[in-house]
Amino acid sequence: MKFTFLLAAALAAFTVQAQAQTAATASRAAADKIATKKGPLTVQPITHGSVVLSWGGKTIYVDPYGGPAGFAGLAPADVVLITDIHPDHLDPKTLAGLSVGKALMIVPPAVAEKLPAEYKGHVRVLRNGQKLDTLGMSVTAIPMYNLPEAPDAMHTKGRGNGYVLNLGGKNVYLSGDTEDIPEMRALKNIDVAFVCMNLPYTMDVNQAAQAVLAFKPGIVYPYHYRGQNGLSDVAAFKKTVNAANKNIDVRLRNWYPTAQ
Template sequence: MKKLTILLFLISSTVFGQDIISTSAGAVKISPILHGTVVFEFNGKTIYVDPYGGASAFEGQKKPDLVLITDIHGDHHSQETLDGLDLSMATIVAPKAVSEKLPIGKSKGIITINNDETKMIEGVSVHALPMYNLPETEDSRHPKGRGNGYVLTMGDKKFYLSGDTEDIPEMRALTDIDVAFVCMNLPYTMDVDQAADAVAEFKPTIVYPYHYRGTEGLSDVDKFKSLVNSVAPGVDVRLRNWYPSN
């Protein structure tokens, strides 16, 4: 029976690529889903970030208690995916540009949070910070102030989710980040070199490259790992399969 239990755990971990992060208030389980989508489980709560890929991408996952959305684009605010999920117990947290588009009555509630605001929601501290393209222009794909990156504090650990951003000063100025999820896909966000340079500056304990599919295919995350560790060897760069169909 013990061997069977271990085997089942390994199979489950392989399916979702789960990692476990210890905190002062219990473990955080991390499950990469697709592109910029990740699921956290913490202290009896399940958190979906930017649910995308259709409801079938979440088969086997628990129903969400908290849903975080970073921006208006379809790979972040995917209404089709949201419509296919059971959100009856979920609070959706989003910037104003997203929350004003969300239908009323589909979830337990909607909370608008904008850049530089912090709110305690479902036992998780949610801090919104800017995410935007450089240089700042009127026709930018991601203008400053519209979307949110997030820093989630769970127990004594801080988790940073970049959203769609370039290597902005606000990201480089981050401190004491335990786990970071950093995007890298041209022409929408930044390239591998920019992402690696930024990460080497703010030095999270662990970093996951995510959201790395662009118009030219998948970014070279092995190069990202090499670049980061050549400058900041203490950063644990974790490569996971965010594109299971590739």
């Protein structure tokens, strides 16, 4: 009798978990495919600042957050990029539920200090300006910070990393949490950009638009656009960018498929 009860409880728990994963997968934004010289780059929005990139047989998790159900059905990570110490970027509970035990973790020093011990053997630390060539790709750490610079800013210069990845000849920029800093505006030859816009943590829609117009990526995804007052107006971002430059492909995707 006891065994039957335990079996029933286990099956019920499994069913609930499976239903949650199915719901998360069904509500997830559709993946995009972008051609590169060495096969397609797949862009899978997850939530907020989390995205999964697949290219060359490798899977890259960026700031995995929001629970493992959001990653259901995706290949295990070969590389995990983490931009900052805040819990919507460094999320130990989500990491614990994902198959990342053997993944290379590329992180800034502040994140390395806070990672759980079981990941320490797989960490490669990059500081702003440093570059790593690995697994057929390159990863360059880019500054991300608030303006004006101040010791008590939510994001101080040097603590976190944005990243530029080179994947099959395509340069992919991940802004992390930043404002429209000079280092962003000075970027060159960016093919795909993921740009944040959520006050008061990063920048407003107009700042993000003006930064994008300065560095002119081929494709830009507004992401990380939930702030204290709800979701930023990404449609206004697209309108502002394309009014000044119709050649920038602004791709609006649903990064908040379920309430977090």
